[in-house]
Amino acid sequence: MVRRIAVVTGTRADYGLLYWLIRELHEAPDFDLQLLVTGMHLMPRFGRTVEMIERDGFPIAASVDLGLEDDTALAVARAIGTGTAGFADALARLHPELVVILGDRFEALAAACAAFTLRMPIAHIHGGEVTEGALDDGYRHAITKLAALHFTAAEPYRRRVIQMGEPPERVHTVGAPGLEHWVRTPLLSRSELERVLDFELGEPTLLVTFHPATLDEGSPADQCRELLAALDAFGQARVVFTLPNVDPGGAAIIPLLEDYVARHPQRTRLFASLGQQRYLSLLQHVQAVVGNSSSGIIEAPSAGCATVNIGDRQRGRLRAASVIDCAPRRADIEAAIRRALDPVFRATLREVRNPYGDGCVAARILRVLREVDPRALLRKPFHDLPGVADG
DSSP states (O other): OOEEEEEEEOSHHHHHHHHHHHHHHHHOTTEEEEEEEEGGGGOGGGTOTHHHHHHTTOOEEEEEOOOOOSOSHHHHHHHHHHHHHHHHHHHHHHOOSEEEEESSOHHHHHHHHHHHHTTOOEEEESTTOOOTTSTHHHHHHHHHHHOSEEEESSHHHHHHHHHTTOOGGGEEEOOOGGGHHHHHOOOOOHHHHHHHHTOOOOSSEEEEEOOOOTTOSSOHHHHHHHHHHHHTTOTTOEEEEEOOOSOTTHHHHHHHHHHHHHHOTTTEEEESOOHHHHHHHHHHHOSEEEESOHHHHHTGGGGTOEEEEETTTTTTSOOOTTEEEEOSSHHHHHHHHHHHHOHHHHHGGGGOOOTTOOSOOHHHHHHHHHHOOGGGGSSOOOOOOTTTSOO
């Protein structure tokens, strides 16, 4: 029996995390992959990465345009409504037996609302985590409660999903899917990477991705200015920037990055999207990841790369010893970068253990998808912790 499985992707980041699961579903004879593409994938300003998905050979079952005109909170709230309607139409047409949704973004919440209302079971990846500085925290937990099957990145996250009332037999610790690239993706050598980027790496080289911390009181633009001012203290460093996600406040960051790169053309580059192979290859050849992306918390430790994590956007996530937290202020960021580049600290990176698993994730998820009966997932009991519902 062939099982129809829909997978939703809305950004270059979540596509990179889902890549090997998508490939396994596409190639397995007992699954019919239905890939739904939305969000940043369809936006030219962010590289129109739907074309990258097509080049990878995956058929796209539906594209859901969010109609996102800007990144204000009002526009994003409206986009959730537009996305819910678009996903409802697409899912009603495709009629999958299970819908796979990763993470914690507003596009994912829109897809989850549509699938849940259409009585299509949801399998949620990366639930149970905490990111106190971003709206994503609320989106993630909402998707968890709409989902009927859960794949968590670490055992503490599994326990938290169960704490939220999800039946333990439906919550599976599989590890972080992004780490599968370290096991299966052929990475580029330094010379190959410099050629495809048309950019010579240096000693040091920093990889910078800074997203809006959507629950911080300070403006994302002001925090970005503090980061750029801190980078001025490292005039000898090469810097590779990637654009922020579509989040409230993100549009104000982009011109600041563009201006900085224009003023330092010899030692900086700005990319809308690097793609997974180039991004992970860079992790192996840069001295530090700087910013507030989840990749600095989850993927960078496996590369033996230091992370300077700025502000509260990732506050609450498990951390490897390679992660250096700092406030979004120039002096603090500068001090954290200096520590990341310090030879004594760098010598410790070889011994770092990544708390997010071994990278063998897709096979674990497929094993569960083969064993589970989607019809049995339509109704789920609330799992009370011992003593909670007593008398």
